[in-house]
Amino acid sequence: MNCCLIVVDSLRADFALSAGSKRQNFFEKVASRTHTFQKAYATECWTLPTHMSMFTGLLPSQHEAHLQTMGYRGDSPTIAELLAKEGFHTELVTRNSIFDGTMPGVTRGFQHNTLVLSDLKGLNVMSVVLALTKPRFRRQIETTGFFHPLQRDNREFLANFARATVPADREALGIVIDRIRSLRVQKKPFFIFANLYDVHAPYPPVEKSMIRPLLARNGFAEAVRMPFVLPRLGGHAYLAPDFKLSERNRQLLIDRYVDAVEMMSDKLSEFYAALEAMGALEDTLVIITSDHGEAFGDHGLYLHDSSVWQTHLHVPLHVHHPGIAPAPVEDIVSTKDLFGLMRAATLGHTWQDTILDSNYRQRHPIAIAEHFFSPHATHAAERYRQNLVAGIGGADKVILRHDGPTHFDLAKDPNETEPISAPIEDFAVACASSGIDTVCTEPAMAHFREWRHHNSA
Ligand SMILES: [Zn+2]
16 A cells, blocks of 8 residues: 655644645544544654654654754664655655755655755745744754855755745645655555645645735734744743733734644645546555644743643554544554554555554553653753653643643643643553553553653763
8 A cells, every 4th residue: 555644744633634624624624534542642743753663663762863963873763764664655745844855864764855945936045044044944054154145055044944835735745746646656565655735834824925915914014013022932942031022913823823734634635636636545555644733822832842842742644544444533542653654555465453543542552752851952951951751541631840740631631731740650551441451551650750860961
């Protein structure tokens, strides 16, 4: 069986569903046609570690690709490596610079790396200004000596980075469709992964530009304020103890994000219809998910950073498998387990013993997430300068920090505003009272006990 993995970067589960208010919502519509996971959790709060978890089946502390390493150097094969070896066509399609090949190991196993940029019409001075505020880009400048303008490669990187702020996912999905069509004709098995970037900051709110037309609703106000708002979030600035963003500016970001998500919903609808029309749903495992959410002042945070909050962990997850009828799933799952599903489906094994199997989910009832803090954010408040681990089991969520565990009752307090201070053992007790077998809780408890090695990193 073939596999197509679509990751909508930075798409929060709650915003994905609510984007249907103005027109028909893809995530709602596809829910009755796929395995729809209502409690799917990412393993970290940003792109590199969460993707490497999906690619290897490992937690960030195991694959060690995170802010403190900025690359994947592990021995575990990635799904793309496994499938390339089996004769699959393996390809990644994106404009996200995480996958541009500069970070070690991240694109291992992908035979083709297709960069999709919009044409240059949408590019403007503001895109360049915003590109320059990205922490990774600034690091790139520092380490590669960008300020030597005659270095062709770096100028190309700047141009690409700026162009990446202009929507191009309709084109990216078009390339995925073309590729699937021609590979199916050739009867060549494939693994195609696309990271979609149109809802990622700076949240382009219109089809072909990162700024609204001046005469559109909010257009003028936004054009005046945007050049000052997004750059304020660059370089992890919001982690500083005294950081503040006005309610008006916070709302500006949310409005843009909502519009970007709504357009994404349309793009995915067209994509899914095209897959169906060509018959690809009959021989292809199709996964549509996100790598993490996005914060708009939630818990004092912005973008996706320094968090194991639900805001960042809870992601949409839809799986179409030709061999199993669609169903809504309320069990907790981790997106790292997509690795096992992709491997089983592509190598000809059944969906049993994957997250599509309710027995498997019963045996793996706990989602663990971690965060490895950035050593470069030296201005960050003390509470952000520590590694974090969290577990979600039943209605209980526990977060382990330097100063001890904090619990949240997600049934009564889904926004995590009422912390409960209690020993880590209470997590196992809460899981047991939700009917989870102690044997299934033990690996998570062992992981928490081991965590102090990472905590002192
Ligand atoms: Zn991401």
